[in-house]
Amino acid sequence: MLLKEHSKNGQQLLVLMLVLLLGSGFLATSLVSYQASLKSIRNSIVNTELPLTSDNVYSEIQKDLVRPILISSMMSRDTFVRDWVMKGEKDVEQMTRYLHEVQDHYGAFTSFFVSDRTLTYYQSKGVLKQVSRQEPRDVWYFRVRDMKEPYEINVDVDLANQDRLTIFINYKVFDYENRFLGATGVGLAVDAVIKLIDDYQRRYDRSIYFVDTTGRIVLTGAQSGPMGAKVGQSLSEIPGLKELQAKLKRPQSGKFEYHEQGRNHFLNVRYIPELDWYLFVDKHEGGLLESVRKTLYLNLLICLIVTVVVLILVNRQIRRYQTRITDLANADSLTGLPNRRGFQLLAGQALQEARRDRKPLVALLLDLDHFKMLNDTYGHQAGDLVLQGFSQNLRDSLRQSDIICRWGGEEFIILLKDTGNANARQLAEKIRKEIASKRYPYKGVNLSVTTSIGLAEMHPDDSLDSLLSRADKGLYRAKQSGRDCVCVEPTGNLDAL
Numbered sequence: 001m002l003l004k005e006h007s008k009n010g011q012q013l014l015v016l017m018l019v020l021l022l023g024s025g026f027l028a029t030s031l032v033s034y035q036a037s038l039k040s041i042r043n044s045i046v047n048t049e050l051p052l053t054s055d056n057v058y059s060e061i062q063k064d065l066v067r068p069i070l071i072s073s074m075m076s077r078d079t080f081v082r083d084w085v086m087k088g089e090k091d092v093e094q095m096t097r098y099l100h101e102v103q104d105h106y107g108a109f110t111s112f113f114v115s116d117r118t119l120t121y122y123q124s125k126g127v128l129k130q131v132s133r134q135e136p137r138d139v140w141y142f143r144v145r146d147m148k149e150p151y152e153i154n155v156d157v158d159l160a161n162q163d164r165l166t167i168f169i170n171y172k173v174f175d176y177e178n179r180f181l182g183a184t185g186v187g188l189a190v191d192a193v194i195k196l197i198d199d200y201q202r203r204y205d206r207s208i209y210f211v212d213t214t215g216r217i218v219l220t221g222a223q224s225g226p227m228g229a230k231v232g233q234s235l236s237e238i239p240g241l242k243e244l245q246a247k248l249k250r251p252q253s254g255k256f257e258y259h260e261q262g263r264n265h266f267l268n269v270r271y272i273p274e275l276d277w278y279l280f281v282d283k284h285e286g287g288l289l290e291s292v293r294k295t296l297y298l299n300l301l302i303c304l305i306v307t308v309v310v311l312i313l314v315n316r317q318i319r320r321y322q323t324r325i326t327d328l329a330n331a332d333s334l335t336g337l338p339n340r341r342g343f344q345l346l347a348g349q350a351l352q353e354a355r356r357d358r359k360p361l362v363a364l365l366l367d368l369d370h371f372k373m374l375n376d377t378y379g380h381q382a383g384d385l386v387l388q389g390f391s392q393n394l395r396d397s398l399r400q401s402d403i404i405c406r407w408g409g410e411e412f413i414i415l416l417k418d419t420g421n422a423n424a425r426q427l428a429e430k431i432r433k434e435i436a437s438k439r440y441p442y443k444g445v446n447l448s449v450t451t452s453i454g455l456a457e458m459h460p461d462d463s464l465d466s467l468l469s470r471a472d473k474g475l476y477r478a479k480q481s482g483r484d485c486v487c488v489e490p491t492g493n494l495d496a497l
Contacts (some may be wrong), residue, residue, distance in 0.1 A: 026303030
């Protein structure tokens, strides 16, 4: 019992170790693969995808701005504009027609000229207004007049077109002696830039927006900016970017990370000198990592299935080997019959059943006569052959419910279940006669043996030892009676058969 319990504990320990080894190995492999994928994706986002998007958007903006800049430069050096101003701006229709031609020919959204002498704002539709230092919407003109650079790019609303947001190229105009005459230029609607932003946001699942040097959003896609932010909002008002804005004080070019609502964001910031803006390309890792997480969960599920299958197979194999080992431990290697250990397990159960059901049980103790002489004459191989043949003869003569055991050497024990004394004696005599008639060929010689049998029927107070002891006395009596006979224990008037 202790051996069985020890074996069971050893099996459980082995299975537990296999679970830990397989589970740890699979989990470590899956996690390492998951982390490697995360690192690869993050590196791809930070070092490739976001900079590439930033470069593409910047290139598109530059492409859209180059032509308007050239047109504005041409207008600032146009002799008609300079001559018309220097002659006193007498025919407004001439300037209006000129601006209209520029706008139509080059496909500009708007075209304008502001005279420094009269502070008149000319537009393709006519005189728009008089600019004034006191008017906040006219600050741009006085800024341009005082700046050192020949032109600026400014994003502002266009009064002549229902205040639509427009990118203006404001170019200084000088006379032939380099005296300041005013500012001219064209306007480019930001719709093209917004369309570009929307296209990239939709195609690559990332937020693209422009921020001025004070950290205020100045341009986003048609819907909204990051986390629903609108034009005019400060970065400090946006979840996650508030902490980033506090660290940077003002936007800076570079790569950054921030968190909002449990999501990790990667940010590429690029300064655009032409606009004096910063281009923000923002992507959170949730969407990309979802497939990686699904792969991780799938790997873990596969690992779990593999582990369970392996454990089932290992457990089945262990049970098979345990059964085999138990059979080997309880069976005689030569005859295949139960040995003493196996017999004691089977006999103990048979005695309990006989007592419980109140059924008879008879023990037969058999011994091959003069077996030592056979071994000495023909050798142990011949003896083994006879033992194997004798064992098979016993099997053929008995029921499957009966218990046969090689007790040791040339001694065998049979327990006859549900068999009374008289029937047992008849069966024993039958066995004796059949054995005596059998021949076992060995190297041209037909070997034969006889057997002496002792018989004892179980008493109500019998133990296995006492039952076998009485059967042994019967065997002793059979040998004393000349062998090759069946005898019961020497009690009462029972005689040898």
